[in-house]
Amino acid sequence: LGPVMLDFSVPIRRWVMCRQFQCHQLFISWALLSSLPQMVGVVGLEIHAQIQSTSKLFSGSHVRFLAPPNSLVSHFDASLPGTLPVLNRRCVEAAVLTGLALNCTINRKSLFDRKHYFYADMPAGYQITQQRVPIAVNGMLVYSYFEGRRRNQVVTKSVKIKQIQLEQDSGKSLHDDERSQTLIDLNRAGVGLMELVMEPEMCCGEEAAAAVRELQLILQALGTCQANMAEGQLRVDANVSVHRPGEPLGVRTEVKNINSVRHLAKAIDYEIQRQMEVLQSAGKVLNETRAFDSKSGNTIPMRDKEGLQDYRFMPEPNLPPLFVYESEASVPAGVDPAQVVVIDRLSGQLPELPSVKRTRLVETYGILQEHSFTLVNEDGLIDYFENVVQTTKAEPRKVIGWVIKELMGNLNSQNLNVSQSPISPCALAELISLVESGHISSSTAKQVFQEMWKAPEKTVGQIVKEQDLWMINDKEELQKICKRIVDSHPEEVQIIRGGNKKVLNKLMGEVQRETKGRTDPVQIRAILEKMVS
Amino acid sequence: MFCKCAARASRALRPTHPRCGVLTLPALSDTVSASGTSWSHWTYKRESSNSAWSSKVPQIPTWEPVAENQLPPPDLVDKLERLALVDFGSKEGVDCLEKAIRFADQLHVINTDGVEPMDSVLEDRELYLRDDTITEGECAEELLRLAKHTVEEYFVAPPGNIPLPKREERSAMLKHSEF
Numbered sequence: 242l243g244p245v246m247l248d249f250s251v252p253i254r255r256w257v258m259c260r261q262f263q264c265h266q267l268f269i270s271w272a273l274l275s276s277l278p279q280m281v282g283v284v285g286l287e288i289h290a291q292i293q294s295t296s297k298l299f300s301g302s303h304v305r306f307l308a309p310p311n312s313l314v315s316h317f318d319a320s321l322p323g324t325l326p327v328l329n330r331r332c333v334e335a336a337v338l339t340g341l342a343l344n345c346t347i348n349r350k351s352l353f354d355r356k357h358y359f360y361a362d363m364p365a366g367y368q369i370t371q372q373r374v375p376i377a378v379n380g381m382l383v384y385s386y387f388e389g390r391r392r393n394q395v396v397t398k399s400v401k402i403k404q405i406q407l408e409q410d411s412g413k414s415l416h417d418d419e420r421s422q423t424l425i426d427l428n429r430a431g432v433g434l435m436e437l438v439m440e441p442e443m444c445c446g447e448e449a450a451a452a453v454r455e456l457q458l459i460l461q462a463l464g465t466c467q468a469n470m471a472e473g474q475l476r477v478d479a480n481v482s483v484h485r486p487g488e489p490l491g492v493r494t495e496v497k498n499i500n501s502v503r504h505l506a507k508a509i510d511y512e513i514q515r516q517m518e519v520l521q522s523a524g525k526v527l528n529e530t531r532a533f534d535s536k537s538g539n540t541i542p543m544r545d546k547e548g549l550q551d552y553r554f555m556p557e558p559n560l561p562p563l564f565v566y567e568s569e570a571s572v573p574a575g576v577d578p579a580q581v582v583v584i585d586r587l588s589g590q591l592p593e594l595p596s597v598k599r600t601r602l603v604e605t606y607g608i609l610q611e612h613s614f615t616l617v618n619e620d621g622l623i624d625y626f627e628n629v630v631q632t633t634k635a636e637p638r639k640v641i642g643w644v645i646k647e648l649m650g651n652l653n654s655q656n657l658n659v660s661q662s663p664i665s666p667c668a669l670a671e672l673i674s675l676v677e678s679g680h681i682s683s684s685t686a687k688q689v690f691q692e693m694w695k696a697p698e699k700t701v702g703q704i705v706k707e708q709d710l711w712m713i714n715d716k717e718e719l720q721k722i723c724k725r726i727v728d729s730h731p732e733e734v735q736i737i738r739g740g741n742k743k744v745l746n747k748l749m750g751e752v753q754r755e756t757k758g759r760t761d762p763v764q765i766r767a768i769l770e771k772m773v774s
Numbered sequence: 775m776f777c778k779c780a781a782r783a784s785r786a787l788r789p790t791h792p793r794c795g796v797l798t799l800p801a802l803s804d805t806v807s808a809s810g811t812s813w814s815h816w817t818y819k820r821e822s823s824n825s826a827w828s829s830k831v832p833q834i835p836t837w838e839p840v841a842e843n844q845l846p847p848p849d850l851v852d853k854l855e856r857l858a859l860v861d862f863g864s865k866e867g868v869d870c871l872e873k874a875i876r877f878a879d880q881l882h883v884i885n886t887d888g889v890e891p892m893d894s895v896l897e898d899r900e901l902y903l904r905d906d907t908i909t910e911g912e913c914a915e916e917l918l919r920l921a922k923h924t925v926e927e928y929f930v931a932p933p934g935n936i937p938l939p940k941r942e943e944r945s946a947m948l949k950h951s952e953f
Contacts, residue, residue: 295907296907300910302910310914310926311927311928312914314917328902331906357857359859361929415928421932422925422930422931422932422933424928425928560901562897562901563901580903
C-alpha cells in the first residue's frame with residue numbers, strides 16, 4: 242500500500258480504503274493527524290495599475306489604448322542613445338492620490354532605480370522603477386464580500402499594502418509562431434504604472450476577487466486609473482502558497498495571465514487546490530511561474546526563463562530624488578509651488594471614496610448594505626436611484642426593490658448598462674407612484690414594467706389604460722368576486738373552516754387570477770376571511 | 775598574478791574584501807589582521823606619520839596578489855555573462871574583469887560611517903516635473919527606418935529570449951572572431 246492519503250474531513254471513507262492496515266495502527270495515525278490543523282492557502286497580490294494620464298511617465302508621447310503601431314513612441318521610448326527621462330507631474334500626483342486613498346504614508350523623498358533584464362519589448366534593457374524607496378508605503382485596503390446562502394451577510398476584511406511605486410510599462414509583443422518571430426509595438430512602452438504590492442494576508446480566491454473589485458472602484462473614483470482588467474489597465478499577479486497555520490509559509494508560485502476578476506478567483510482556488518494535492522501526495526511544490534488558462538480553468542507552468550533572475554538593481558543616475566511637500570508652506574524658497582507636488586493640495590482634491598458613499602446611502606435612505614454595494618458597483622445607478630427617489634413620494638426602501646430587482650434584472654439579462662435603460666427615472670417614478678396611490682397593484686405594476694421596457698415611447702398611463710389594468714377598489718365589486726370564488730370552492734372552504742388556514746392562499750390565488758392581478762391582496766384576504774368564517 | 779609590487783610592500787596596508795582572499799606574505803604576517811579592520815591600521819599609520827600634508831592616497835602601492843582559488847567561482851562569471859550578455863571570451867577576458875573589479879575594490883578602504891550614499895551630484899536640485907501634455911511621438915517612419923527588418927510598422931524580434939550558448943559552444947563559435 243502506498244502513502245496513505247488522509248482527508249481529515251472524511252476519515253470514515255479513508256478508513257474503509259485503508260482497511261489493510263492493522264486497525265489500531267490506523268486509529269493511532271488518524272488520531273495524530275486529525276489533531277493537526279487543516280492546510281490553508283496564502284495569497285499575496287501584485288497589482289500593476291496603468292496611470293490615467295495624457296502623456297507617458299518619462300516622455301511626452303500620448304497614452305492611448307488603440308493606435309497605429311509605433312506611432313505613440315518618442316525617441317526616449319525607443320531608447321535611442323542621448324535621450325533622458327523627464328518625470329510627468331500628473332503621474333506623481335496620481336500615485337500620491339492613490340496612496341492617500343489607501344491610507345499610505347507618503348515618502349517625502351523617494352528614489353528611482355533601474356531594474357535590468359533583457360526582453361524585446363523593453364528596448365533599453367532596463368526598467369526605471371522605485372525599488373529602494375518607493376513613493377508610498379504601509380497602507381491598507383478594506384474590502385467586503387457576502388456570505389451565507391442568500392449572500393446577504395457582509396464580511397469586511399482588510400489587507401495591508403506594502404508599497405506603491407512608480408514604474409515604466411514595457412511595449413507589447415505579438416507572437417507570430419508560424420514565422421518564428423515576435424512583432425514589437427512600443428506604443429505602451431514608457432506608460433506610467435503604479436505597482437501596488439500587498440502583504441500575503443488573504444486566504445482564497447473570493448477574498449482576492451473582493452479586494453481587487455474594491456480597488457477598481459477606488460481607482461475609478463479617484464480617476465487615477467480606469468482599472469479595466471480586460472484592456473490591461475489593471476494587471477494582477479497572484480503569489481499563492483499553502484501551509485498549516487502556525488507553521489512557516491510554504492513555497493509560493495506566481496500565477497500570471499489573469500484577465501478578469503472572476504478568472505482571478507478561479508485561478509487562485511485552482512492553484513491552492515493543486516498545491517494541497519501535491520503536498521498531500523508527498524510531493525514538493527516548485528517555486529515557478531504559472532499561467533492561467535481560462536478555457537480549462539487550470540494553471541500551467543510557464544517556460545522556465547533561465548532560472549532565478551538577478552535584476553542587478555542600481556540607482557537611476559539620470560533622476561535626482563523626488564521630493565513631495567507637505568504643504569505650500571514647506572515648499573522651499575525659490576521653487577514655484579505650482580511646479581511641485583503638494584500633499585495638502587491633493588488631499589483636498591480627494592473625491593468621495595466608495596466605502597464612504599455606501600455608508601452615506603445606507604444612512605440617508607435606510608437601504609440594506611448589500612443594496613448599497615450594488616448601487617456603488619454599477620456605473621450611474623446611484624444617480625438613477627436618487628433621481629427616482631426625489632421624483633416619487635414613495636419610500637426609498639420600496640424604490641430600491643424596483644431598482645435592484647426589476648431594473649438591474651432586465652439590464653443584466655440584456656447586457657446593458659444603466660445609461661442604456663429604456664425606462665427613464667421619471668417613468669419608473671410615475672409607475673411607483675401609481676402603486677403607492679393604490680391605482681394599480683404591485684403585481685400588475687411588474688407587468689406594466691415589462692411592457693414599458695418593450696415600448697419605451699408609451700407612458701405609464703397609456704399602457705395601464707390599454708390593457709385595462711386599473712386596480713379594482715370598488716368594495717361591492719370585490720365582494721361580488723370573492724363571493725363567486727367562495728361559492729365555487731366549497732371543499733376548500735370546509736378545509737379552512739376545519740382549521741387549515743393555508744388553503745386561504747389558494748382562494749386568494751383564484752381571485753388574483755380572475756381579476757388578472759388587479760386587486761390588493763391585503764383587502765382580498767380580509768374579505769375572504771370574513772366570508773369563510 | 776597581476777601584482778608585481780607585492781614583494782616591495784613591506785609595510786603595506788591590506789584593503790580586505792570578502793570576495794578576494796589574500797596571500798599572506800611572510801613579511802606582512804605580523805601587521806596583517808584577520809578580517810576587515812584594515813581601516814584602523816590605516817588611521818594608526820596616519821597618526822604616526824606626523825605629516826602636515828595628509829594625502830588619502832597611500833604613499834606606497836598596496837596591491838596584493840590574489841590566489842587562483844580565491845577568485846569567484848567560474849560559474850559566477852558565467853552567470854554574470856548571461857545576465858549582462860557580455861562575453862568574456864577567454865582567460866584574458868576574465869583577468870581583465872578581475873583587474874577592473876580589483877581597481878574598484880579600493881573604495882572599500884574608505885570609512886563611510888554616518889555618510890548618506892549619494893547616487894547623483896544633482897541631489898540638491900529640484901527634480902523637474904513636466905506638465906502632462908503631448909509633446910512627442912508620431913515619428914513611426916523615422917524609428918522604423920532604423921531597423922533593418924520590419925513587418926507592417928512593427929519591429930521584429932526572435933520568438934523569445936535566446937539563451938546564451940554554453941561556454942564550450944561559445945568558444946567554438948568565437949574561434950574565428952577577434953577574441
